[in-house]
Amino acid sequence: MGKQASGSSLLPWLGIAAIVILLDQITKAVILRTMAIGDSHTVTSFFNIVHWRNTGAAFSFLHASSGWQRWLFVGLALLAAIFIVWMLRRHGGQRLFAGALALILGGAIGNVIDRLLHGSVVDFVQLHWHDAAFPAFNVADSAITIGAGLLILDELLRVRRG
Numbered sequence: 223m224g225k226q227a228s229g230s231s232l233l234p235w236l237g238i239a240a241i242v243i244l245l246d247q248i249t250k251a252v253i254l255r256t257m258a259i260g261d262s263h264t265v266t267s268f269f270n271i272v273h274w275r276n277t278g279a280a281f282s283f284l285h286a287s288s289g290w291q292r293w294l295f296v297g298l299a300l301l302a303a304i305f306i307v308w309m310l311r312r313h314g315g316q317r318l319f320a321g322a323l324a325l326i327l328g329g330a331i332g333n334v335i336d337r338l339l340h341g342s343v344v345d346f347v348q349l350h351w352h353d354a355a356f357p358a359f360n361v362a363d364s365a366i367t368i369g370a371g372l373l374i375l376d377e378l379l380r381v382r383r384g
Contacts, residue, residue: 231314232307235324242328246361247335250344252295257346268351274358275342299330306330318376325369332362 257263257273264270277292306327314320336343345358 231320232310235310235314235327236307238321238324239328239331242325242361242365243332243335246329246365249346249361250336253344253346262348268349270348270350271360272346272348274348275343276345276358277342278335292337293339296334297321299334299337302330303327303334310358316376318372318379322369322372322376323367325372328371329362329364329366332360332365336362 230353253273257271259273259275262270262272269297306323310320310323313323333343343360343362345360345363347360347364348358349356
């Protein structure tokens with residue numbers, strides 16, 4: 223992992239993060255304007271558009287807590303964002319690695335915006351099969367998941383080259 227001489231390679235990665243944030247907030251705004259909390263619209267036999275709120279973290283972790291978790295998750299996400307920007311400044315020339323970090327950064331900030339504006343994260347994509355449903359998620363969550371997968375791929379490829 224070579225160190226970059228300048229921050230010139232930071233801008234494209236911040237642009238990707240900004241696109242994720244924009245898509246995330248636009249889709250959530252549509253849900254907020256068109257659906258009441260708890261509404262569900264069937265799209266296919268395995269996919270619904272819903273309006274759910276998550277006060278917890280991934281898979282509703284800590285969602286039943288008294289409210290302190292909102293600020294914990296905001297703080298953790300902001301610390302992660304600072305760390306990711308630092309990593310992008312150092313490793314912006316590593317395209318797969320930096321792209322993964324940019325997706326995670328955009329997703330983290332998208333969900334922080336929700337926590338600050340609404341006190342919870344707006345989730346609207348629900349996948350299900352028969353009686354089993356995957357927890358609802360959103361564009362930010364998808365970007366974080368894809369980014370994490372790309373980080374794993376980047377590491378596997380790095381080890382294989384090494």
